[in-house]
Amino acid sequence: MKLFSLIPVFVIGVLLLWAGQDFPKWGDVESPASKSPVSSHFIANTGVDTEVPNMVTAVLADYRGFDTMFETVVVFIAGMAVIAILRGSSVGRPRRKDHEVEAEPDLIVTNTVRLIVPVIQIFAFYVLAHGHVSPGGGFQGGVLMGASFILIALSWDLEKAMSRFPIERCLFVAAMGIVLYGGIGLLSMMLGGEFLDYAELEKILPVSREMARYHAMLGVEIGVGFTVAAIMFVLYANLASEGRLKQGL
Amino acid sequence: MENAIAWIFIFPLFGSVFVALSRYVNIKLAYPISVLSMAGALWAGVETLKQAMASPNHEISYLLGGWTLDLYPRGVGIEFRADLLASLIALIVLGVGLLVTVYSKIHVEKETPNKEAIYYSLMMLQITGLAGICLTGDAFNLYVLIEVAALTGYGLIAMGSNRAAAATYNYLILGTIGASLYLLGVGYLYIKTGTLNMVGIREVIEANGLAESATMQVAFVLIGVGILIKMAFFPFHAWLPNAYCNAPTTTSCLLAPLVTKVMIYVMIRMVLSVFGVEFSFESTIWVSWMPWLVVIAIVCAAFLALSQREIKRMLAYLIVAEVGYMVGGVWIYNYYGLIGSIFHIISDACMTLCLFLGAGIILHKCKTTHFDGLRGLFSKMPLTMIGFFIGGFSIIGLPPTCGFFSKWYLITGGMVSGRWEYLIVLMFSTMVMVILFFRLIERIHLAVDESGKNLGKGHGDLGLTKEQTRFDEAPLVMLIPLLIAASTVLIIGVYNQEVVNQIETFLQAYDLPTGVVYK
Numbered sequence: 001m002k003l004f005s006l007i008p009v010f011v012i013g014v015l016l017l018w019a020g021q022d023f024p025k026w027g028d029v030e031s032p033a034s035k036s037p038v039s040s041h042f043i044a045n046t047g048v049d050t051e052v053p054n055m056v057t058a059v060l061a062d063y064r065g066f067d068t069m070f071e072t073v074v075v076f077i078a079g080m081a082v083i084a085i086l087r088g089s090s091v092g093r094p095r096r097k098d099h100e101v102e103a104e105p106d107l108i109v110t111n112t113v114r115l116i117v118p119v120i121q122i123f124a125f126y127v128l129a130h131g132h133v134s135p136g137g138g139f140q141g142g143v144l145m146g147a148s149f150i151l152i153a154l155s156w157d158l159e160k161a162m163s164r165f166p167i168e169r170c171l172f173v174a175a176m177g178i179v180l181y182g183g184i185g186l187l188s189m190m191l192g193g194e195f196l197d198y199a200e201l202e203k204i205l206p207v208s209r210e211m212a213r214y215h216a217m218l219g220v221e222i223g224v225g226f227t228v229a230a231i232m233f234v235l236y237a238n239l240a241s242e243g244r245l246k247q248g249l
Numbered sequence: 250m251e252n253a254i255a256w257i258f259i260f261p262l263f264g265s266v267f268v269a270l271s272r273y274v275n276i277k278l279a280y281p282i283s284v285l286s287m288a289g290a291l292w293a294g295v296e297t298l299k300q301a302m303a304s305p306n307h308e309i310s311y312l313l314g315g316w317t318l319d320l321y322p323r324g325v326g327i328e329f330r331a332d333l334l335a336s337l338i339a340l341i342v343l344g345v346g347l348l349v350t351v352y353s354k355i356h357v358e359k360e361t362p363n364k365e366a367i368y369y370s371l372m373m374l375q376i377t378g379l380a381g382i383c384l385t386g387d388a389f390n391l392y393v394l395i396e397v398a399a400l401t402g403y404g405l406i407a408m409g410s411n412r413a414a415a416a417t418y419n420y421l422i423l424g425t426i427g428a429s430l431y432l433l434g435v436g437y438l439y440i441k442t443g444t445l446n447m448v449g450i451r452e453v454i455e456a457n458g459l460a461e462s463a464t465m466q467v468a469f470v471l472i473g474v475g476i477l478i479k480m481a482f483f484p485f486h487a488w489l490p491n492a493y494c495n496a497p498t499t500t501s502c503l504l505a506p507l508v509t510k511v512m513i514y515v516m517i518r519m520v521l522s523v524f525g526v527e528f529s530f531e532s533t534i535w536v537s538w539m540p541w542l543v544v545i546a547i548v549c550a551a552f553l554a555l556s557q558r559e560i561k562r563m564l565a566y567l568i569v570a571e572v573g574y575m576v577g578g579v580w581i582y583n584y585y586g587l588i589g590s591i592f593h594i595i596s597d598a599c600m601t602l603c604l605f606l607g608a609g610i611i612l613h614k615c616k617t618t619h620f621d622g623l624r625g626l627f628s629k630m631p632l633t634m635i636g637f638f639i640g641g642f643s644i645i646g647l648p649p650t651c652g653f654f655s656k657w658y659l660i661t662g663g664m665v666s667g668r669w670e671y672l673i674v675l676m677f678s679t680m681v682m683v684i685l686f687f688r689l690i691e692r693i694h695l696a697v698d699e700s701g702k703n704l705g706k707g708h709g710d711l712g713l714t715k716e717q718t719r720f721d722e723a724p725l726v727m728l729i730p731l732l733i734a735a736s737t738v739l740i741i742g743v744y745n746q747e748v749v750n751q752i753e754t755f756l757q758a759y760d761l762p763t764g765v766v767y768k
Contacts, residue, residue: 041325067389085404
């Protein structure tokens with residue numbers, strides 16, 4: 001059987017190598033992807049179109065903001081699917097013993113975490129809000145925020161973390177993230193543009209069209225951050241406790 | 250409404266979020282919110298189709314984010330393009346979505362207690378994804394939406410019976426492989442063309458003469474195989490029967506008519522709009538051997554369907570055979586074959602919906618879908634069985650159901666392009682379908698069990714008590730969607746010319762042969 005599964009691996013490998021003969025040269029400025037007017041437009045005009053210095057954020061949240069909205073929806077779906085599958089699935093099954101840890105939370109660990117969690121969370125906000133000018137943004141900030149709660153769960157236990165961020169509230173926050181992202185898109189449509197055409201927000205914000213895009217991008221990044229942070233913790237809490245949401249690792 | 254095309258995804262997207270939030274207010278709100286938002290989406294779909302028909306070049310282009318198309322090739326943003334094909338298929342997706350949402354009330358309360366909000370929410374996101382796949386004009390956005398549709402599908406299937414988790418795991422592995430191959434193919438396209446817009450890619454392929462490029466050839470193979478896995482084409486079908494049989498009833502009602510069909514739409518879109526007719530049919534060797542693979546696929550799927558003793562499992566293998574029909578219709582490389590293929594997507598969605606809704610009602614009423622539990626169902630649930638068998642007759646291809654007319658075009662395509670193997674296998678599988686459905690009718694009307702033993706006393710006696718054959722029709726909330734689906738099958742059949750006219754208008758833009766090309 002193992003030998004049999006080597007065949008498709010081999011075939012695909014040969015196929016990929018064969019495709020390589022026609023690739024543009026490594027780092028070639030003449031390659032279609034670099035020479036294409038699309039890439040040059042991003043490099044030359046993101047600052048002009050959106051006032052955002054970080055090109056990656058502008059492409060992600062504005063030029064291709066629709067993709068990012070559905071990526072956020074994918075994260076949301078992942079959280080809901082895990083809840084849907086795990087909730088109630090372990091009723092009647094005995095809890096696996098090797099997951100039990102009979103120990104008090106360690107003094108050194110908990111005190112260290114007590115000190116660094118606020119720092120992590122402030123850094124998460126910084127990464128989230130600073131995505132326009134430096135590497136960062138909603139996904140990264142959200143992951144940091146979610147990780148801080150996971151850290152609490154790891155060093156005390158799941159209940160302690162859930163007393164700070166209950167699962168019900170997680171789902172609410174995650175849904176609010178989508179509402180915020182989609183709502184900004186819908187609002188710009190209501191104001192006369194296309195869906196996600198942030199420039200139309202100038203009609204209600206006291207700024208230029210370019211700055212309207214800038215601020216709307218911050219808004220959608222916050223939406224992404226909400227969803228990602230909440231779903232990170234939902235995934236951890238459900239997977240670690242087999243859907244029981246008690247004790248956990 | 251100028252933004253109708255955007256409302257197609259706004260309604261179910263926001264609807265699903267509000268449904269997920271409804272658990273904080275009142276869980277009973279989940280059902281009405283989902284029905285209302287699906288009704289809104291269907292209205293938007295009708296409106297979009299009307300606009301596409303009315304516009305001079307029969308397509309509407311919607312620029313998300315408001316970025317213009319001026320820059321060669323076709324702009325920097327993401328475009329939604331609704332030509333006649335896209336809006337027709339999107340309309341079918343939304344229609345099926347609304348019917349299944351209405352139908353699901355009782356099943357969802359029974360099969361997934363306390364999870365209704367999450368269930369409806371995932372269901373609507375599934376429809377959002379599928380409708381988006383139809384409308385998007387961007388190769389990478391298509392991947393994102395495939396991912397949305399696939400992930401919700403995994404969640405929806407895994408909520409089913411105990412064995413659903415294992416079936417979902419299979420589906421997850423195969424589905425992920427398919428999606429990854431597609432994504433890799435899109436990456437290769439981007440390396441060679443520098444754009445992700447579907448029409449833009451075709452423009453660059455034609456302008457730069459990329460037809461002979463090895464990278465493009467490999468991209469074509471990767472995307473093609475990825476989509477074939479996703480649509481459960483025969484050797485890659487292993488995930489489908491288990492996934493659909495162990496899923497909650499309404500999940501299979503939603504996924505079975507839509508997921509495979511939408512993937513065939515993606516294949517047609519890739520062939521016509523992204524790679525272009527010349528590249529796909531002239532520069533690759535797929536035309537010469539794909540019809541033969543289709544022959545193998547249809548024959549095997551037909552035999553597998555024949556060996557099943559359980560309605561849902563039989564229907565699952567029928568879908569695999571139907572996928573073979575439609576793939577064949579594309580790869581016989583003929584104008585009529587493509588008309589047949591596109592028309593068959595539409596009619597297959599409607600008739601599979603009938604069959605699965607009917608099977609769901611049988612399961613609800615009889616607690617089994619095994620062939621042995623069917624005796625006397627016509628006197629017990631006449632309307633349900635009429636709806637179910639209209640779907641069945643359409644699969645066989647009896648006039649005036651829509652299945653007859655779509656198969657007619659597929660057969661015409663096979664004849665005029667001289668692909669006799671495809672023609673013969675279509676005839677063969679039609680015979681198998683006749684056996685499948687008339688065997689069901691026999692099991693319902695005759696008092697003979699599996700081993701041939703007569704259970705009744707003769708003269709039409711079924712060996713059942715009065716109590717067992719008393720009129721006991723399904724609840725209206727389940728019956729009405731089934732009857733609407735059944736009448737849609739008949740209406741599309743009667744007005745088939747209207748549908749074919751739209752498909753022909755769409756295909757006129759492409760240079761397809763009407764005679765023998767392949768030697």
